[in-house]
Structure formats: C-alpha cells, structure tokens
Amino acid sequence: MALETRGMHLTLKELSKSFGTKTVLQNIDLEIKPGEFVAIVGRSGCGKSTMLRLIAGLDAPSAGGVFLNDEQSHQQINPTIRMMFQDPRLLPWQRVIANVELGLLGSNSKAYVRQTALQVLRAVGLEDRAHEWPSVLSGGQRQRVALARALTSNPSLLLLDEPLGALDALTRIEMQQLLENLWQEQQFTALLITHDVEEAVVLADRVVLIEDGQIGLDVKIDFPRPRSRGDAEFAKTVEKILQRVMTRQESDHASDYALDSEAA
Numbered sequence: 508m509a510l511e512t513r514g515m516h517l518t519l520k521e522l523s524k525s526f527g528t529k530t531v532l533q534n535i536d537l538e539i540k541p542g543e544f545v546a547i548v549g550r551s552g553c554g555k556s557t558m559l560r561l562i563a564g565l566d567a568p569s570a571g572g573v574f575l576n577d578e579q580s581h582q583q584i585n586p587t588i589r590m591m592f593q594d595p596r597l598l599p600w601q602r603v604i605a606n607v608e609l610g611l612l613g614s615n616s617k618a619y620v621r622q623t624a625l626q627v628l629r630a631v632g633l634e635d636r637a638h639e640w641p642s643v644l645s646g647g648q649r650q651r652v653a654l655a656r657a658l659t660s661n662p663s664l665l666l667l668d669e670p671l672g673a674l675d676a677l678t679r680i681e682m683q684q685l686l687e688n689l690w691q692e693q694q695f696t697a698l699l700i701t702h703d704v705e706e707a708v709v710l711a712d713r714v715v716l717i718e719d720g721q722i723g724l725d726v727k728i729d730f731p732r733p734r735s736r737g738d739a740e741f742a743k744t745v746e747k748i749l750q751r752v753m754t755r756q757e758s759d760h761a762s763d764y765a766l767d768s769e770a771a
C-alpha cells in the first residue's frame with residue numbers, strides 16, 4: 508500500500524443545488540485539506556448525500572463549483588475518487604475476490620489485479636474468504652469487502668455515505684477502527700456522512716453540521732487517536748454537537764438561533 512501523502516485537496520466554492528424550486532444546498536464554502544478526515548452530520552434530508560453526489564461528479568451544481576486539487580470539476584468521473592454506501596452493493600454472482608478486483612479499473616495486468624486485491628482483502632481481514640460468494644458473508648464482512656473494493660485503486664478521496672449504518676454496534680465499532688487504521692496508513696482524504704455523532708467525533712478531524720442548506724457548525728476535533736468514548740472531553744463534544752442538531756430539529760426557523768462556526 509502506498510505510504511506517501513496523496514490525499515486530495517477538496518474545495519467547495521459557493522456551492523448550491525436546487526431541485527425545481529427547492530433549494531437543498533445554498534452557497535456552501537468548505538475546504539478539506541489533503542489527508543483530512545471530515546464527518547458531515549445533519550438531520551435527515553438536509554442535503555448530505557446531495558453534497559457527496561456533487562463532489563463525486565454524479566450530479567451538477569446549480570451554482571458554484573467543486574474543486575479537486577484546485578481544478579474545477581465538470582462532472583467527469585474521477586478514478587481517484589471512490590464511494591461507499593450503507594448497502595455494500597456487491598455483485599452476488601461474483602466471488603469476493605472478483606468483487607474486489609472490480610475496484611481496479613484500467614489496463615492493469617491480471618496478475619497485478621489479483622495480487623493487489625488479495626493484499627487489500629488481507630488488510631480488511633478477509634483474505635481467507637476471497638473465493639467465497641458474498642451471500643455466505645455476514646453484513647459486516649460484506650461491508651469490509653466493499654471497503655476493500657473502494658481501496659484497491661488507492662483512492663485519493665473516499666466518500667462514505669453512512670457506510671456503517673446497517674451494522675450492529677460491536678461490528679460498527681470494529682469497522683470504525685479498521686477505517687481509521689486504513690485511513691492513517693493510506694492517507695487518503697475521507698468525507699464521511701453519518702447520523703451517529705459519536706462516530707463522527709471518534710473518526711473525524713472536523714465535524715461539519717449541515718442545516719438549512721448551509722454549514723451550521725464546523726468543529727475541529729483534536730483529541731489524540733485512537734479516541735476513547737469514555738473520555739470526559741469526548742462526551743462533552745458529542746453532547747454539544749447533538750444538542751445543536753436536536754435544537755434545530757425542533758425549530759422551524761433558521762433565524763431562531765445564531766450560527767456559530769467557531770466551536771461546539
């Protein structure tokens with residue numbers, strides 16, 4: 508696996524997206540440094556997945572732009588960006604190894620593709636399941652295969668749309684640790700959508716809250732890693748972000764409270 512820093516520098520400039528008359532994202536300015544891990548939180552329907560789709564080039568902004576390593580993206584598919592979803596989206600008619608090999612696009616030799624896929628499967632702890640069908644794996648194992656597939660091509664940006672949302676609590680914690688380890692090792696830039704504020708504070712360098720189509724909070728998390736959920740500062744930070752999310756859910760008016768983008 509590559510050890511050099513090669514995370515993507517991602518910048519959103521005055522990014523807006525509307526569907527018909529409904530404005531979902533409005534003038535979003537956000538800079539994510541190479542190798543940074545940023546978590547996006549916010550109430551259901553606030554525009555988190557829409558933001559990820561714009562970054563991935565799967566949808567076009569209504570105004571403003573997405574800049575990948577300082578170059579404006581024009582909806583072309585960028586092979587150094589990979590996505591992972593809540594549903595692992597494995598091909599059931601392909602064995603685990605073949606599913607992982609799908610992550611390696613282009614004209615690589617068969618031997619290279621096989622060797623790389625096995626190496627990444629080893630990194631997610633599933634090398635011994637390489638020749639099985641996805642259907643015999645557990646939900647957590649399938650998500651590990653999806654993570655392996657996303658990482659085979661050494662992405663510079665990994666977009667994670669609630670990838671651990673369907674897992675049980677223990678498997679989820681194990682996957683968080685695996686994701687953190689692989690991110691530290693491979694040094695890609697990571698953007699994680701999650702409904703779980705604790706997960707955001709465990710994993711991210713920054714937690715960004717989207718509300719009313721804008722950035723309501725941008726909180727730097729600088730506790731040492733690996734982070735302990737039992738730590739008093741940790742619990743305080745989670746609580747403050749949660750309070751803000753919940754306050755907003757109960758409020759009908761954006762002007763009911765002031766924006767505070769300094770710290771939670």
Ligand SMILES: Nc1ncnc2c1ncn2[C@@H]1O[C@H](COP(=O)(O)OP(=O)(O)OP(=O)(O)O)[C@@H](O)[C@H]1O
Nearest residue numbers: 526527531549550551552553554555556557558702
């Ligand atoms: N293609 C589309 N056409 C019309 N409306 C859309 C489209 N895609 C998303 N929306 C609307 O945009 C809003 C934001 O959707 P989005 O999926 O980005 O929210 P989200 O924050 O990811 O929600 P959740 O947390 O529930 O997944 C929603 O009101 C949704 O109905």
